[in-house]
Amino acid sequence: MTRNVFVIGLGLIGGSVAMALQKAPHTKVFGYDAHEQTRQLADTLQVVHEVVKNPAEFAKEADVIIFGTPVNITLDFMDQLKSWELKRNVIITDTGSTKAKIMEKALELRQMGITFIGGHPMAGSHKSGITAAKPYLLENAYYMLTPHEGEELEKLAALDDLLKFTLGKMVVVDAKVHDHMTAVVSHFPHIIAASLVHQLNSEKKTYPMTSSLAAGGFRDITRIASSNPALWRDITMQNKQELVDQLDNWLTEMQRVRNLLAEGDAKAIENYFSEARDVRDSLPVANGALYMPYDLYVDIPDYPGVISEVTGLLAENNISITNIRIVETRVDVFGILVISFQTNEDRERAAQCIEHKAKFDTYIS
Numbered sequence: 001m002t003r004n005v006f007v008i009g010l011g012l013i014g015g016s017v018a019m020a021l022q023k024a025p026h027t028k029v030f031g032y033d034a035h036e037q038t039r040q041l042a043d044t045l046q047v048v049h050e051v052v053k054n055p056a057e058f059a060k061e062a063d064v065i066i067f068g069t070p071v072n073i074t075l076d077f078m079d080q081l082k083s084w085e086l087k088r089n090v091i092i093t094d095t096g097s098t099k100a101k102i103m104e105k106a107l108e109l110r111q112m113g114i115t116f117i118g119g120h121p122m123a124g125s126h127k128s129g130i131t132a133a134k135p136y137l138l139e140n141a142y143y144m145l146t147p148h149e150g151e152e153l154e155k156l157a158a159l160d161d162l163l164k165f166t167l168g169k170m171v172v173v174d175a176k177v178h179d180h181m182t183a184v185v186s187h188f189p190h191i192i193a194a195s196l197v198h199q200l201n202s203e204k205k206t207y208p209m210t211s212s213l214a215a216g217g218f219r220d221i222t223r224i225a226s227s228n229p230a231l232w233r234d235i236t237m238q239n240k241q242e243l244v245d246q247l248d249n250w251l252t253e254m255q256r257v258r259n260l261l262a263e264g265d266a267k268a269i270e271n272y273f274s275e276a277r278d279v280r281d282s283l284p285v286a287n288g289a290l291y292m293p294y295d296l297y298v299d300i301p302d303y304p305g306v307i308s309e310v311t312g313l314l315a316e317n318n319i320s321i322t323n324i325r326i327v328e329t330r331v332d333v334f335g336i337l338v339i340s341f342q343t344n345e346d347r348e349r350a351a352q353c354i355e356h357k358a359k360f361d362t363y364i365s
């Protein structure tokens, strides 16, 4: 029997989930988005098997409903759902970055006999929209599920069974614990990234050249400041208490660092950096196919066709790449080509091949 999966919100995450789930057996993926253009693209780019125009009308055919909408929109839909006609055994889930408020709302659905199991894949991008969606976006990333205590194990297993086709690593987490942990590693860093950009912006009024000097370090740490502001408004508003707590801890820590600097305590400052480096270097391997850690930096000269020369060499030697980009970090060179690989072995073979055959310098960060 065919299982009907209905994805509502076909942007970066909803679109990626929809594409990945098309690989699940006996599954037909339907999709709806509020934006007409996104619905058209979903059809053209085959993000779903079929586009739907009226979500309330189609919901009665769905075995699984997945919200890929911004977290406040998901809350609105959860209210609307109460008056939708649904299959008796439907399983509803979401992909939102916050879980406590959503699971609180899900209690209202539970009282009506509707199963809602919260979900959150821990991978993404600062880019939004259907054109940024990729079928392998969630590969290797933790995919958290936040069922209510006492949720039917069969339904949890059925959802887990479906979502594993995203190739995410499925784990069950309590919703409040989820919001605490994601505040630390995701939501709070977005505030810090934005604050650094604000600081640069006010500096550049006096020293206009500062922005041109923003090289690898500044760009790396502020990439996520390019994320969708409305999306992050809703996430931070839903998780505001955890974020206020994180900010208080940060202010205390910054005050301590400030004192060490003002006192000129060089040893303590060195320890501050070295402890951070040790913790950072021992973090588990980054997740998500777009952020595989096996990056190779290639110093390329500036002539037409140089990139296809490098990729052609890799293809000839059967070395697959997962990502390729150019970073412009220095003013005296055209740029540095950064190529990502699935494994360290692929990266080593690529480095040898590029160094010997193309004679370009390669290095690992």
Ligand SMILES: NC(=O)c1ccc[n+]([C@@H]2O[C@H](COP(=O)([O-])OP(=O)(O)OC[C@H]3O[C@@H](n4cnc5c(N)ncnc54)[C@H](O)[C@@H]3O)[C@@H](O)[C@H]2O)c1
Pocket (backbone or CB within 6 Å): 008, 009, 010, 011, 012, 013, 014, 032, 033, 034, 035, 038, 068, 069, 070, 071, 073, 095, 096, 097, 098, 120, 121, 122, 123, 124, 125, 126, 127, 128, 129, 130, 228, 231, 235
């Ligand atoms: N961006 C990330 O890195 C990331 C990672 C993991 C989870 N998430 C979560 O995934 C969800 C989607 O985020 P995204 O990054 O894919 O955003 P996005 O902006 O790329 O996609 C959201 C989509 O929802 C659609 N939408 C908005 N209102 C709608 C409505 N009323 N009805 C139907 N569709 C509507 C938009 O048109 C858009 O296509 C959010 O809850 C977010 O917290 C985001």
Ligand SMILES: O=C(O)C(=O)C[C@]1(C(=O)O)C=C[C@H](O)C=C1
Pocket (backbone or CB within 6 Å): 096, 097, 121, 122, 123, 124, 125, 126, 127, 185, 186, 187, 224, 227
């Ligand atoms: O890589 C990015 O750009 C992201 O912001 C992805 C990111 C994160 O903070 O790590 C953003 C929101 C999530 O809910 C999960 C992942």
